[in-house]
Amino acid sequence: MINGHILVADDDTAIRTVVSQALSRAGYDVRTTATAASLWRWVQAGDGDLVITDVVMPDENAFELLPRIKKLRPDLPIVVMSAQNTFMTAIKASERGAYDYLPKPFDLKELVAIVGRALSEPRNRLPAVKDPELEGMPLVGRSPAMQEIYRSLARLMRTDLTVMITGESGTGKELVARALHDYGKRKSGPFVAINMAAIPRDLIESELFGHEKGAFTGANTRSAGRFEQAEGGTLFLDEIGDMPMEAQTRLLRVLQQAEYTTVGGRTPIKTNVRIVAATNKDLRISIQQGLFREDLFFRLNVVPLRLPPLRERTEDIPDLTRHFFQLAATEGLPLKHMDAAAFDRLKRYRWPGNIRELENLTRRLTALYPHDLITAQLVEAELGMDQPSPASMSDAHAGSLPGKAMTVGDEGGLMGSVERHLADLFKQHGDHLPPPGLYHRVLRELEVPLVSAALAATRGNQIKAAELLGLNRNTLRKKVRELDIRLMRAPR
Known part of the structure; x- marks a missing residue:
């Protein structure tokens, strides 16, 4: 039984062979060619239920051919393969109407699965799209981890879905948010960013929703909030995990009802913005600690994107x-x-x-x-x-760290400290498990000496200490205050 007729175009004989064999074993009838001209003739003749094509062909670039195929046969699914594994390759494939994009080398099982999905879905779901002018390279990298990010972004460009970007500080979360906006359906609207960790807690609601004249002391004029500034575009809520609970409640109401009121205002204002949020925290832990609303998390975490650290x-x-x-x-x-x-x-x-x-x-x-x-x-x-060595960190903070230098991987260092702590806990409770909350208790006990050691190693320079720890500077400042860590002053 033939499941469908597949047209494959690639100037690499080996690629054509392995793709043809894999699809034939899956029950498809496969025709292969090394040129874009042959592929175009087959499409004009009405052949094929799906096209698989490489980008760089000897006679024509597939990105030049795709618009003609989509104009002639808009319901024909096209899967694009490419060894040019960049963000712009994935975006161009999506903008020209490709069903999916596969960076080379790819897994044959994944290709077969994509073909199966494409042929089983309704054919009228793929609209013909215009060829936009794309300039610059907003995201850089060809690693498998980044290829997954590119593919996810390409699928999200035509949607208004709320996106939650997670990743360590410095991984490029705002760049991804800007790419979603700049290459998405709201690109003609404004992109407005707000960092929750950089705004005093008592001003966040005013910053988000604006305020009326006389709403509070110092409010001498009406001020537009970020929601109003981002109307018709994208609002990027960076460091969302640092948003205070009262502001979380108001944000949840906006997401549910698509309207808000200014601080001091009475009339609801309709809003039409796309929300992209980002955090370097594990919000599920914050939920357990009572620091983040679970219902808001599910409203924001519609499409989660994890950015990999550089390591x-x-x-x-x-x-x-x-x-x-x-x-x-x-x-x-x-x-x-x-x-x-x-x-x-x-x-x-x-x-x-x-x-x-x-x-x-x-x-x-x-x-x-x-x-x-x-x-x-x-x-x-x-x-x-x-990068101070573990020994220099220990010397710089002599007397303030428990035991030996805080190093990872030796018996007397950080990991050894954790293991001894766990062993003592289990010894105290005999055959029973220790009470819940072990992760947070251990984290609290290790966080103070770790932050203190970083500050000591950098002689109290919070900017360098934040870089050493991989934290945002505002996050480090907040931890110093919350943990009541005594700052070391650099000698004059």
Whole structure:
């Protein structure tokens, strides 16, 4: 039994062979070609229930062919394959009406599954779309982790779904939010960002919803809030985990009813914005701690996107570094290049500050060194300054840490401390499990010495300590205040 007729276009004989074999085993009738011209003739003749095509063909780029195919046969699903695994490749495939995009190399089982889904869905779901002018490269990286992000973003561009972006500080959450806006259906509207951690708690509601004249002391005129400023566009709520509970309640009401009132106002105002939220916290833990509303979490977490830390995508470091060098050159700094050994050294670094730290490093290398070629020695000199060794952290904070130096992986260090703590707890409770909340108790006991050690190692410099810990500076400042940590003053 034939499940469908598939047209495959790729100038690589090996690709055509393995794709044809995999689809034939799955029960499909497959025709293959090495040229875009042959594919176009077949489509014109009405052949095929689905097209699989590479982007770069010897006679024509598939992105030039796709609009003609969609105009002639708008219901024909097209799966695009490409070795040019960039964000713009995924976006171009989506904007030109492709059903899905697969970066090479890909899993044959996944390809077969995509074909099955495409042929089983209603054919009228794929509208023909215009070819927009796409410029720049908002996101950089070809790693498998970033390919998944690109594919998810491409699917979200034509929707207004609420998106929750999670990831460590410095992973590029606002860049992703801006890409969703700039290449989405609301791109003609405003993009408005607000960082919850950077605004005093008593001003957040006014910042979000605006206030009327005389609403509170100092409110001498009416002020528009971020919802009003973002009308028709996208509102990016950064560090949403730092939003106070009373503001969470008002935000939930807005999401449920699509209207709000200003501070001091009485008349409800209708709102039409797309919400994109971001956090570097685990909001499920915040919910357990009573710090975040569970119903608001489910309203915001419609489409979750996790951005990988740089240590999980080290293969992207060369592309990112070259990108940052080029950005620096557009600002008037000399264009630098990096040798292979330097790239290898960058890949071995842990990057607690993620992409933001890498960008800062490349700018520093560009500004401080006259060399056109950045070597491993220069990189080592800068990374050695940025990353204190465990021993130096211990020496800088002598007497304030329990036991030995706080290192990961040795019996007397951080992991050993955790293991001893757990062993003592179980010993205290005999054959029974300790009471619930173990994670948070251990975290509280380790957080104070860890933050204190980072501050000591940087001689009280909160900016450097935040980079070392991989935290936002405002988040670190908040922790210092909440944990009542005594700040070390640098000697004069």
